[in-house]
Amino acid sequence: MEIFYPYIFMGILLVTWLTSVPVMVLVERKVSGWLQYRVGPTRVGPWGLLQPIADALKFLSKEDVVPHHVNKWLYIFAPALMVFPAFFVIGVIPVGILTLGGKEILVQIGHTNIGILYVLAVSSLVVYSITFSAWASNNKYSLLGGLRSAAQMMSYELPMGLSILGTIMLVGSLRLEDIVNFQMNSAWGIVWQPLGALIFIVTAFAETNRLPFDLAEAEAELVGGYHTEYSSMKFAMFFLGEYCNMLTASVMITLLFLGGWNVPFVQGMNLEPLTQQVIQIAGLALKVVFLMFFFVWVRWTLPRFRYDQLMNFGWKTLIPLALANVVITAIVMAIVS
Amino acid sequence: MVLYTGLFLNTIIEDTPIYENYLPILVLMIVATLIPLAILVITNILGPQKPSERKLSVYESGMPPVGDAHPKFSVKFYIIGMLFILFDIEIVFMYPWAVIYKQWISTSIFILVEGLVFVGILLVGYIYAWKKGALDWE
Numbered sequence: 001m002e003i004f005y006p007y008i009f010m011g012i013l014l015v016t017w018l019t020s021v022p023v024m025v026l027v028e029r030k031v032s033g034w035l036q037y038r039v040g041p042t043r044v045g046p047w048g049l050l051q052p053i054a055d056a057l058k059f060l061s062k063e064d065v066v067p068h069h070v071n072k073w074l075y076i077f078a079p080a081l082m083v084f085p086a087f088f089v090i091g092v093i094p095v096g097i098l099t100l101g102g103k104e105i106l107v108q109i110g111h112t113n114i115g116i117l118y119v120l121a122v123s124s125l126v127v128y129s130i131t132f133s134a135w136a137s138n139n140k141y142s143l144l145g146g147l148r149s150a151a152q153m154m155s156y157e158l159p160m161g162l163s164i165l166g167t168i169m170l171v172g173s174l175r176l177e178d179i180v181n182f183q184m185n186s187a188w189g190i191v192w193q194p195l196g197a198l199i200f201i202v203t204a205f206a207e208t209n210r211l212p213f214d215l216a217e218a219e220a221e222l223v224g225g226y227h228t229e230y231s232s233m234k235f236a237m238f239f240l241g242e243y244c245n246m247l248t249a250s251v252m253i254t255l256l257f258l259g260g261w262n263v264p265f266v267q268g269m270n271l272e273p274l275t276q277q278v279i280q281i282a283g284l285a286l287k288v289v290f291l292m293f294f295f296v297w298v299r300w301t302l303p304r305f306r307y308d309q310l311m312n313f314g315w316k317t318l319i320p321l322a323l324a325n326v327v328i329t330a331i332v333m334a335i336v337s
Numbered sequence: 338m339v340l341y342t343g344l345f346l347n348t349i350i351e352d353t354p355i356y357e358n359y360l361p362i363l364v365l366m367i368v369a370t371l372i373p374l375a376i377l378v379i380t381n382i383l384g385p386q387k388p389s390e391r392k393l394s395v396y397e398s399g400m401p402p403v404g405d406a407h408p409k410f411s412v413k414f415y416i417i418g419m420l421f422i423l424f425d426i427e428i429v430f431m432y433p434w435a436v437i438y439k440q441w442i443s444t445s446i447f448i449l450v451e452g453l454v455f456v457g458i459l460l461v462g463y464i465y466a467w468k469k470g471a472l473d474w475e
Binding site: 003006007010014059060061062063064065066067068069076079080081082083084085086087088090091092109110111112117135138139140141143147150151154155157158161162165168169170171172173174223228229232233234237240307308311312315316319320323326327330331333334337 | 372381384395396407437473
């Protein structure tokens with residue numbers, strides 16, 4: 001039985017990730033409406049709840065146009081490459097511990113010792129999809145958007161990789177479950193690594209192409225950026241991938257810096273182990289939902305960067321800050337021990 | 338075959354052979370490949386197929402397309418690409434150092450000195466690139 005647990009968890013996690021996308025689209029539209037003193041979608045179903053289903057059906061029933069000037073196979077392949085890493089990345093993400101059949105089981109698909117490295121490696125595959133779609137579209141807007149996006153994602157991957165190093169040094173392991181355990185036994189990561197957390201959150205916005213870093217799309221100047229020439233479900237697949245990546249980024253921020261599935265005081269309440277563990281998983285979900293709201297909040301609060309400001313901020317501010325964070329962590333740890 | 342025992346972990350991981358941990362990831366890889374392919378096939382079947390000359394032409398805000406779609410672009414993008422490869426590899430080298438740092442620092446200060454030397458070399462390259470103007474966008 002135990003050997004099937006990873007596959008059961010895989011099914012549950014895949015369904016969670018897939019169903020979270022329509023929910024997030026609705027939440028984003030509703031919250032955007034409220035923040036701009038509008039009501040958001042209200043027509044489809046009660047309170048606009050069926051809007052995402054209507055969107056999905058509409059996308060599916062639209063004509064799948066392949067324009068004659070595109071590089072055909074690359075053009076079809078690119079959106080698939082956007083969705084693939086979005087689902088492949090959940091392979092090492094733990095979401096909690098459950099007591100099943102008297103044993104503590106970690107809710108995770110593959111128990112590998114390279115955790116964070118795997119997440120960083122797989123999530124950076126998105127840049128290929130953007131570059132391929134931009135190049136294959138044979139369109140000026142697409143190419144400009146794709147180039148900007150590729151350079152932006154590469155630039156922000158460096159501070160992202162550096163910002164996690166402090167946490168890894170404190171914990172001494174790349175496993176995400178070890179990092180959560182460390183935070184459970186002491187304090188949340190944001191207390192240990194405030195600067196690292198800040199840099200990681202900023203770079204997570206840049207890596208998911210969200211405002212204020214959405215220069216790839218910049219609809220006012222580039223029409224749609226790299227997906228200008230896409231239609232029907234191929235167009236929707238870019239958003240499917242993007243929203244899944246947003247969810248993954250929120251989960252990663254929670255696991256690394258907000259204590260993962262740690263809920264304060266719940267361990268001292270002498271509950272049944274399973275009850276306590278379910279509360280902890282719900283706590284993780286609640287933190288992730290807050291971060292998703294935070295993504296939308298920031299979208300309507302901060303204006304878009306100019307491109308030179310974006311690159312200068314990444315290379316000249318974030319990288320030195322992240323390096324300083326690593327050095328300070330190393331020196332403080334040496335003094336303390 | 339024991340390949341890893343968790344440092345802080347009190348759950349399940351000890352004594353599992355490595356293929357057993359990676360097999361679900363292989364399955365996930367296949368599933369993650371099939372999902373986008375399924376979406377592509379379904380939308381191709383469900384949607385209507387009525388191509389027309391206008392629909393299949395380049396979108397350039399409704400105007401006839403002007404010039405080549407692949408214009409020359411700034412050399413900055415190549416420089417950023419090269420700098421990215423250099424710095425990314427150096428950062429990857431720091432990961433194993435960071436993992437063993439906690440264990441080693443309790444016995445000797447040597448690992449700290451080593452890390453500082455590495456960061457120092459990285460900084461020299463970084464300052465050189467900055468002074469050469471490779472990081473400037475105008």
